[in-house]
Each structure stands twice: as structure tokens, then as C-alpha cells.
Amino acid sequence: MESDSMKRTDFPANLEYQSGFGNHLSSEAIAGALPQGQNSPLVCPLGLYAEQISGTSFTAPRKLNLRSWLYRIKPSVTHEPFKPRVPSHERLVSEFNQSNSSANPTQLRWKPVEIPESPTDFIDGLHTVCGAGSSYLRHGYAIHMYTANKSMDNCAFCNADGDFLIVPQKGRLWITTECGKLQVCPGEIVVLPQGFRFTVNLPDGPSRGYIAEIFGTHFQLPDLGPIGANGLAAPRDFLVPTAWYEESSCPGYTIVQKYGGELFTAKQDFSPFNVVAWHGNYVPFKYDLSKFCPYNTVLFDHSDPSINTVLTAPTDKLGVALLDFVIFPPRWLVAENTFRPPYYHRNCMSEFMGLIYGGYEAKADGFLPGGASLHSCMTPHGPDTKTYEATIALGNEAGPRRIADTMAFMFESCLIPRVCPWALESPFMDHDYYQCWIGLRSHFIRETTNGQRRDVHKGHNETVTGGHGE
Numbered sequence: 001m002e003s004d005s006m007k008r009t010d011f012p013a014n015l016e017y018q019s020g021f022g023n024h025l026s027s028e029a030i031a032g033a034l035p036q037g038q039n040s041p042l043v044c045p046l047g048l049y050a051e052q053i054s055g056t057s058f059t060a061p062r063k064l065n066l067r068s069w070l071y072r073i074k075p076s077v078t079h080e081p082f083k084p085r086v087p088s089h090e091r092l093v094s095e096f097n098q099s100n101s102s103a104n105p106t107q108l109r110w111k112p113v114e115i116p117e118s119p120t121d122f123i124d125g126l127h128t129v130c131g132a133g134s135s136y137l138r139h140g141y142a143i144h145m146y147t148a149n150k151s152m153d154n155c156a157f158c159n160a161d162g163d164f165l166i167v168p169q170k171g172r173l174w175i176t177t178e179c180g181k182l183q184v185c186p187g188e189i190v191v192l193p194q195g196f197r198f199t200v201n202l203p204d205g206p207s208r209g210y211i212a213e214i215f216g217t218h219f220q221l222p223d224l225g226p227i228g229a230n231g232l233a234a235p236r237d238f239l240v241p242t243a244w245y246e247e248s249s250c251p252g253y254t255i256v257q258k259y260g261g262e263l264f265t266a267k268q269d270f271s272p273f274n275v276v277a278w279h280g281n282y283v284p285f286k287y288d289l290s291k292f293c294p295y296n297t298v299l300f301d302h303s304d305p306s307i308n309t310v311l312t313a314p315t316d317k318l319g320v321a322l323l324d325f326v327i328f329p330p331r332w333l334v335a336e337n338t339f340r341p342p343y344y345h346r347n348c349m350s351e352f353m354g355l356i357y358g359g360y361e362a363k364a365d366g367f368l369p370g371g372a373s374l375h376s377c378m379t380p381h382g383p384d385t386k387t388y389e390a391t392i393a394l395g396n397e398a399g400p401r402r403i404a405d406t407m408a409f410m411f412e413s414c415l416i417p418r419v420c421p422w423a424l425e426s427p428f429m430d431h432d433y434y435q436c437w438i439g440l441r442s443h444f445i446r447e448t449t450n451g452q453r454r455d456v457h458k459g460h461n462e463t464v465t466g467g468h469g470e
């Protein structure tokens with residue numbers, strides 16, 4: 001099923017990467033292609049054009065400043081004017097308002113979206129689920145899902161609106177970027193920053209995944225506070241491409257630009273992957289979630305999920321995220337006298353969840369790999385009835401238990417999402433979601449006696465000893 005463009009951008013079995021989150025890196029596909037001692041010489045080595053891509057304003061503080069210099073055969077500007085892409089679908093949203101999305105405080109859940117049979121590439125398979133704010137105002141986010149079955153052909157995608165954090169759930173993504181190539185499997189994530197051109201090949205055919213798009217800021221590693229200097233996602237596990245270029249002429253090559261949530265196309269006669277060398281700190285990168293070093297409670301109570309933050313996109317308010325990317329990876333549960341699954345809660349932040357593989361600890365049924373859920377600001381949620389009952393049945397005899405073969409994740413935001421018609425009218429919407437909690441019974445009993453409480457679940461009295469406050 002692979003096209004000519006697939007062959008043209010063939011991927012070696014094992015790509016080489018550079019490593020390190022936030023590093024200033026450089027890469028040459030031909031030795032000597034990088035100018036020495038300056039960014040923009042009168043004539044660049046090998047007759048290349050110098051081109052800067054800025055990911056932050058020129059004057060952003062140094063510790064936040066992101067930019068790279070690309071040395072390319074022809075500059076990006078060498079193209080015909082942008083035209084609206086026809087047919088234009090209203091399936092991508094980057095400014096959420098009453099005309100394109102609605103408020104909905106209900107707990108929402110979706111079954112896995114089926115992958116289409118008709119030829120669909122990564123661009124045509126993209127749909128916005130929900131989001132908040134505006135790409136124009138440079139504050140907000142969008143959550144998309146993609147389903148696709150064929151590689152992009154003679155075209156590249158460019159997102160002028162924000163950064164994409166892609167979570168593949170099914171099928172590998174072989175992504176060619178202006179900085180080089182990335183092979184991304186389910187279980188890994190990839191970040192394609194605003195403005196980079198890229199093309200997505202699907203070596204496995206049918207593919208599905210989730211995307212968080214952030215406007216006006218970029219992902220950072222979370223502070224570790226008292227955890228110390230190590231733990232969670234290690235900077236060195238973030239992998240960045242090495243320079244790769246193609247020189248072939250490509251008549252009718254199309255750049256598809258997402259700009260204000262709309263798609264525009266521009267024709268050019270060469271591949272945008274013509275960067276022979278580059279240097280900088282504004283780069284695409286990938287990360288293998290199995291490298292994450294989880295921390296958690298080792299005695300009692302359930303930790304807040306922020307303990308599992310892989311990447312965070314901050315707002316200007318300290319500790320308040322525009323979007324946190326949090327995972328629920330395999331780990332040991334050891335807490336004593338503790339309700340171990342996620343607690344019942346209401347959150348001022350909004351929580352979108354997806355499942356890459358396995359099951360999720362709070363849902364015995366109904367939350368499936370490739371599915372999704374949305375629990376918006378202050379909407380109550382927590383373990384389903386089956387999970388609650390099973391946890392209580394285990395009681396305090398539950399020894400250390402390893403949660404294995406699972407990878408769920410959450411996009412958590414301080415901005416309240418509006419939900420798009422594609423998601424609300426989806427045939428994959430689980431209209432019975434609320435039923436998973438309806439069976440939660442009252443276990444209330446009024447009387448307690450002096451240090452004694454009635455164990456309602458086992459139906460006998462038990463002395464409470466070894467309180468935590470001693």
C-alpha cells in the first residue's frame with residue numbers, strides 16, 4: 001500500500017538520534033555544512049540558504065527562548081500563494097466558541113473510533129474532540145484524535161497554530177521533519193513544535209492516536225521539588241532527529257498549513273525536507289513512556305496524579321498548567337489501609353483521558369484502548385462500581401501488587417473544554433457511561449464505638465490501630 005513518497009523517504013531499520021530535553025544541538029548530513037562562528041554568513045557552506053525558525057518571541061527570557069537555524073537547499077518561502085484547502089472540513093477547531101463547540105458538564109466517554117476503510121492520511125484523519133481558548137490569542141489548547149490508513153503522499157503538514165504532542169495508540173508513525181526522521185511506536189510520544197513541516201508515513205497501515213495541541217507556550221519537564229534531581233522523565237531519554245535531506249524535484253508538492261484551525265495549501269516544486277544541517281534548541285522530539293521512572297506512595301493514601309507528569313505546558317500562574325501530560329504506567333501498589341484506586345473527586349482542572357494499551361485501574365469495564373473520556377471542571381468522577389466493590393472485597397489483606405501491561409494517560413488543563421460536534425455526535429459515544437457509577441451503594445452506618453468501627457464490608461467489628469497521626 002506504500003506510495004512513491006514512502007519509497008523516497010525510506011526509513012532505515014534503526015535511526016540514530018541525538019538526546020537531551022532542551023539541549024542546544026547541531027547536526028550535519030554532510031560534514032562541513034554548518035557555518036562556523038556565526039549563523040548567517042554572506043555565503044553559507046555548500047551554497048545553502050540560512051533560515052531561522054523561532055518558537056518563542058525574539059525577546060523571550062533566555063531560559064525560555066527557543067529557536068533553530070536550518071541550512072537548506074532552497075528556503076521555505078519558495079512557494080506559490082496559500083489557498084484555502086478544498087473541500088474545507090469543519091473538523092478542526094482552534095478558537096473554541098458557541099459556533100463550533102458546546103459546553104457539556106456530563107461525564108463523557110467514547111469507545112475506540114473505527115479506522116476508516118477509505119484511503120485516509122494523517123491530515124484527513126484528524127478531528128478535534130474538545131478544547132478551550134484560541135490559537136489567535138496564543139492561549140489555549142485543542143485535543144484531537146486521528147485515524148488513518150495511508151501515508152501522506154507528496155505533501156507535508158505544517159501547524160502554524162501550536163505544538164502537537166502525538167500519542168499513537170495503534171500503528172507506528174514514521175515522521176519526516178525538517179530536522180530529520182523519527183520512528184514512533186505506540187508507547188512512545190512525539191512532539192512536533194509549531195511551524196515545523198512534517199510528513200507522516202504509516203508502515204503498519206491502520207493507525208489511531210490522540211493529540212494535544214497547545215497554543216502560545218511549549219512543553220517543559222516538570223519541576224521535581226522534594227523528589228530531587230532525578231526521577232519521572234529523564235532529560236536524556238528525549239530523542240531528537242539527526243539531519244536528513246532529499247534533493248529530488250517534486251512537481252506539485254503541497255504544503256498543507258493549519259492556520260487558525262483552517263487548512264490552506266501552497267504548491268512548490270521541491271521537498272521541504274531539504275535541510276542539510278541545523279543547530280538550535282527548537283526541535284521535534286520523541287520519548288518512550290516505558291523509560292518513565294514513577295514515584296508514588298510507599299505507606300498510605302493515593303498520590304495525586306501530578307506525581308506522574310511527563311511534560312507540562314505552563315500558564316503564567318505558578319503551578320497552574322495549560323496542559324499537563326500525565327501517565328499511569330505499570331508500577332507497584334503497596335499502600336496499606338488505603339483505597340488504592342484513584343479516589344472519587346471533583347477537580348477545578350479538566351481531565352481528558354486515553355488508553356494506549358491494557359486496562360485502567362479505575363475502570364473495570366468500558367474504558368478501552370483507543371477510547372477516551374472527558375471529566376470536565378468540577379464534574380464528579382472516580383472508580384466504577386465494579387472497581388470499588390473489588391477493591392473493598394480485597395480489604396487490608398491486599399499485599400504489594402504490580403499493575404502491569406497498561407498505559408493510560410491524561411491531558412489535564414486549567415481551561416474548561418468545549419466539546420466539538422464530531423465528538424458529541426460520534427457513533428462511538430458511550431451513552432451509558434453514567435451507569436458505571438449508578439450501582440455504588442450506600443455503606444453508611446451511624447454508630448461507632450470508642451476506637452471501634454464496624455467493618456461494613458466484612459460485617460464484623462475491628463479495632464483500629466496504628467493510626468497515621470501518631
Ligand SMILES: O=C(O)Cc1cc(O)ccc1O
Nearest residue numbers: 304305342343351362381410
Ligand atoms: O480521574 C482519573 O482517573 C485520573 C486520576 C487518577 C488518579 O490516580 C488520581 C486522580 C485523578 O484525577
Ligand SMILES: [Fe+2]
Nearest residue numbers: 345351375381
Ligand atoms: Fe480525575
